[in-house]
Amino acid sequence: MTFKITRRGALLTSLAAFAMGSLPATAQDYPSKPITLVVSYAAGGGTDAIARVFAARLETALGGRVIVENRPGAAANIGTEVVADADPDGYTLLIGNQGPMVVNPHLFDLPKDPAETLEPIALIADAALVVVVGPKLPVKTMAEFLEAAKAGELVYGSAGNASASHLGALLLGQKAGIAVKHVPYKGAGPAVNDLVGGHIDFMVTTIPSAIGLVQDGTLTALAVTGPERFSTLPDVPTAIEAGVPDYTASAWYGLVGPKGLPPEISAKLAAATAETLADPEILSKLQNDGAIPSTLAGADFGAFMAAERARWGEVVKAADIKIE
Amino acid sequence: MWDMIANLGLGLSVALTLKNVALCFVGCLIGTLVGVLPGVGPVATIAILLPVTLSLDPTGALIMLAGIYYGAQYGGSTTAILVNIPGEATAVVTALDGHAMAKNGQAGLALGLAAIGSFIAGTIATVVIAALGVPMTRMGLLFGPAEYFSLMVMGLVLAVVLSRGSILKAVAMIVVGILLSCIGADMETGRERLTLGLHMLHDGIEFVVLAMGIFGFGEIFKNLADPEARDVVKAKIGRLWPTMRELRENLAPMLRGTALGSILGVLPGNGAILGPFASYAVEKRLSKTPEKFGTGMPAAVAGPESANNAGAQTSFIPLLTLGLPPNAVMALMVGAMMIQGIVPGPQVIERNPELFWGLVASMWIGNLMLVIINLPLIGLWVKLLQVPYRLLFPAIVAFCCIGLFSISNDPAQIVMAVIFGLIGYALWKLDFELAPLALGFVLGRLLEEKLRQALIISDGNPLTFVTSPLSASLLVVAVVALAIAVSPKAQKSREDVFKDA
Amino acid sequence: MTGGEERHAMPRSPWLGRERLAGLVLLGFGVLTLAAGARLPFFTSGGVGSGLMPRSLSVIVIGLGLLQLWLARANPGPSTGAWSLGRAIPVAAGAILFALTIRGFDIGGFEVPELGLALAAPLTIIVAGMADKDARLGELLIFAVVLSACCIGIFRYALGLSIPVAPWLIGY
Incomplete structure (x- = not known):
């Protein structure tokens, strides 16, 4: 009425x-x-x-x-x-x-x-975004990740060209001084799928797209990209804490x-x-x-x-x- | 085994509460409606209803949204059979023989077989989810870009098997379909491709626009140009229900379709679309009368429809077991779960067993409801065909226009569909088949995406497609299937068709 | 599947035979896409370029078109029959009218008003409906009004799509 x-x-x-x-x-x-x-x-x-x-x-x-x-x-x-x-x-x-x-x-x-x-x-x-690795790259910390990256170019998936996950990973590569290779997907879903399947090395992705798999241990979260830790992932350091100077992305x-x-x-x-x-x-x-x-x-x-x-x-x- | 029964029992106890049954019913009803309407898909509907579901509890909300999804799959087949407009790629196959049956006065039989096949497939797929969810997820994860590429190659070969006339023309239509899928901004660089500088092509062609154009508008142009042919259709209205004998004959196609659809539905990146195509190819291969495929074979509706529904159901597996969405609707379900405070992922089954099993059990209830909603509707749908064509087609045009506009609130999509309608009419005049074009279009996009991803990962080494055993075996299957399709024996049956025509 | 007797008639010229025309159409389409994609790179430093698929597929279509022409050299195929495109024009016009008026449009200074679903839908139904040889205006008119009311109810209110209904009257 x-x-x-x-x-x-x-x-x-x-x-x-x-x-x-x-x-x-x-x-x-x-x-x-x-x-x-x-x-x-x-x-x-x-x-x-x-x-x-x-x-x-x-x-x-x-x-x-x-x-x-x-x-x-x-x-x-x-x-x-x-x-x-x-x-x-x-x-x-x-x-x-x-x-x-x-x-x-x-x-x-x-x-x-x-x-x-x-x-x-x-x-x-x-x-904020989260840096995650899957079974293809079994590292536990950001330091190990950077070490592995020096041994060879790492492959990351993104939700698409110029998406937040693409630029977030690019910036990570630039700030940490490592070479990374981009594989674009159509959306975060298929990219996370290939991360879990061990076809790509890492992703810088939105928290909702990965948090369940991180809590389960299927994926490992190395860092969150915000200025502060994330409430539901209290053990995951920020990227700056983990040793990537001046790196935030959201x-x-x-x-x-x-x-x-x-x-x-x-x-x-x-x-x-x-x-x-x-x-x-x-x-x-x-x-x-x-x-x-x-x-x-x-x-x-x-x-x-x-x-x-x-x-x-x-x-x-x-x-x-x-x-x- | 005992566990599974206990789990399904828990699920039923959740799903059978009055509130959840009502939500499931509402979801199925809305789903059927948007499925029947051309252009308005489950993705847009679920997105629009998302804020409404916030006031519901998580289990109820997901049960309703899931109902919209499989209800829409179901409703889409109705439109494909009655007016030859496949709203989704999976319905292209249903339209082939389904619409031919409708023209032969067997619309009731086609709709009935689709309903019963979907129900059987839905029932079996529900048990598959409960029993084999976790191992099937692992299988899905084996498919990386290289394996997926090979699967798409196999799918394209199926498109050749699907066709009736000249193989050369079928192959040409597939390649043209892939070319059309290349139009628009490049996924890797964003660079414009083949757009001829036209703004409306910048984002590529939507499948619905292509399908509504070549099938929907094309069919109207065809019928208007040839008024005698369409009046013949109207004259014959056959039986409404399939007989027991027809059901028995089509039980095997339904079961085979269910098996194919269940397996392909688990694959990431919308592998479910291959299910109906694979089922059609298998049925045609096994049939004693392969030459009749395309002219209204009941098995060519029962099999693919079962595959379609089974795939729609098992595409929930990666979502429920890993929180990984295999298609756009499932991605939306992830969003719905997150907003409700449920973290999609492997833990859902332990932390929220009532949600997990309640949703699984509701799928079976939903399928039962779809049969209950739709069987009585069959009579109504068939009556719709008796509406004089001079009124039916303007109505179809209006519904198509609204649907096309609603895709992205962009009037240019309507203009594009009209152009595709004229192209579809011309292709029909030149005796080209449109189903291979549609399949090439759908698979072409994935084909190129996966090819490029695989080659980036392998540093440009094409051997990646044969060093993976899974990828290599899929390619072998593709080659064998192609060899069979072009073999002299198969060729002969094609020529017979030609003589009949 | 084939539409009546006339489709089997002999074409006026062998180049108008169905099979030869089919070959020509493929050839033309292939040349068009090849030209449209001529500047796309085949390969890039990272792998496959954006031109690999479009350009190689265009060549395949051209090849298939030539093969089709060669196969049809002796038998150009039957005539394609009358095209009767006159009946398609009102349907196409009706749909395009909908596209222009649903949210208004500005073509080179000439502004098409924003009519919304309440007027665009009946307009489309009536114009498209005139395509049929047995069209009756009065019947169409009533049908258009009733159907449009249903469409507004279904699409705007039941499904909640953000489609303009009657901006000139109720603001959206």
Whole structure:
């Protein structure tokens, strides 16, 4: 019943706006119609799952409908373009993650630079990766791993070209000064499968994709790539502790909108995001998924993205990855 | 043995609670619906329903999501049989003889055999999961990129066996299919390949788009150009149910299909798609009337459908025993488990036995429900064929358009499917077969991916494909099968077909 | 499987025979993909390059096309019969209309409005439905409205797909 009323309400408001020559949206009555949350990946991926869980709770925080719309394609650049082109009225938002936001500008000649055409609203979550080895490389510690790497080029699997697991392993090779060879897979699943089967040496992968096998002893976790140890893997050191200087890598997700978003709406969205992330249920769901909820918002989030962009730019340049 | 019975008993006690039975039913119902609708697959549906399942307990949530998955596999066959639109690669085989049967007025028989075959396969596969889950997982792990490549080569040979007419044309269609699968960004370098500068080709061609185009739109173009042929179809509506004798005749194909599907379903990287193709090839080889394959042979529906369902079921094995998802739906199940706070992996069976065995037992209950849901529906589906074609085809066009758009909210996919429809019509006019094209397309992608992975791992040494005993034996099987397919005897039966036509 | 008597008729020219045409089509497709993939590298330092499969397969298709032409040299095959593509045009137009109007489109300055499912679906059904020789407009009209309502119910509300329904009326 309430559903009907809100819809009729939305209809009346939009008709009114139409009659008065489409007034700019004001923060007080925002949101007065459904918000479209664009996800740059097909339904069913990791980013999509986080977006849907997040969107469901954000509806309550904002008091309006939030519709998740998948706009996959062109290495997630389509989603960026769609939102960059949208009206900055707060009704079209994007779940941005490190691939399209900070890595792709180094790989592609993008028509819309995310740093210039998108406005940071809030970081949602930051998920560290884990360095794991399988039966093909029976080492127990990072030191043994680095020793083995000196004896011969190690082969690692990734979830795909330019994915977090690809760049994470590249950076590990660069920071530790070892030669590594890349085998791209389509998604983390098949790559972990070949790691367990002993066909490849190691992976730097997301925690959910490997944690069960690590706890069981099938795979050995050498290090986590975040600044701190991970709560469900307390015995696994961070990479820095394990002797790889200055090595961190993570997969993160944030909320961004088109450039020129009214500051009040942006602030309202950041507050709603903070409220959503403070919900213990959402908190535990994110943690179950290996992610740590974040409190960065607005300009701080923008600065974080700029730093990430500079950092991964160097990795991409040093590894000489380019896409023609 | 005793353990297994005790475990299944535990599972049944979990799965048979009123709430879980209801969730299983809802899952099967939604699954059947999205399976029947062209274009809307189980992956998108499960993803959309994921937030809804958060309010459920983990076991209930997984039972419902699993129900959507095998319900969709099931519903997909219905569309393949009735209107010749295979929503997934596995249904291409079902469409071959299934749609031919529908045209001969045997839609009821085809749907009935598919339902009963799926149920038998589902029942056996449930026991296989319970009894052989762990050893079968180990077998799956033996398949690295090199072994997988050889398996794909074997699969492509099966596509030759599958065809009816000229071998040269069948081989050409397979190669064209592989070429079409190469279109789009290269997986290793991201470089654009064969896109002719077109944006809509950048991410490659989705299988659903190709299938809806060449089969769905192609069939409509064909029927509109030749109105007499389609009116003949409408005139004959045969019996609704298979007789006991027909069931008995098709029991052996169902069992063989179940065995093939169960084994291939465990393989990583969606090996389950080979199951129906292998089953079709085996049945054609064993049949006394191989020349009738493609014109509506019941065994060519019963076998592959059983293989399809058995494979769908056993693809849960790597997920449940190791937490390794063999396909996109299973990857989503991993996500669902993680969000619920259950770490997928070898420990699930010890830490959450009620979840593990409850899910396994629910699969059998789900299969029973699918039969209960679908047998009465057969009458309805068959009646659907009596809808005048002048109304049926605009409806199919509308459903296809919505389905195509929903894949990635991209209207260009609709345009692409229309172009494939015209290509499909032209290929039919030139007497090319489309099933080998579809199989080449599906396997081509995996073929190249695995070839390149294997060669990176082996430092570019092609001997890697023969030094692995498993890979070498698969290649031998492929060569032998090819030799049989092109042997003079097989050739002769092909020529007979030609004379009949 | 074959569509009526006419398919066995002799073609007007041997090059229009089914088997020869098939060979020509293969040849043409192979040349097209070979040209499209001409600049892709065969090998890279790391192993197989992105051009190995496309280019070698293109050569195989060209070879199969030539072989087919050679096999059909004596018997070019029967005529392919009438193509009746006129009936395909409304169907293709209906589908493309759906693609253009479901979320609006901008072709070189000319903007197609965003009609959403509520209008795009009936439009498609009516236009496509005109392809049939026995099409009746009144019947189609009613059918289109009823079916579209069902589609909105199934796809938007039952399955929760994010497909626009009627943006001009209810905002999404």
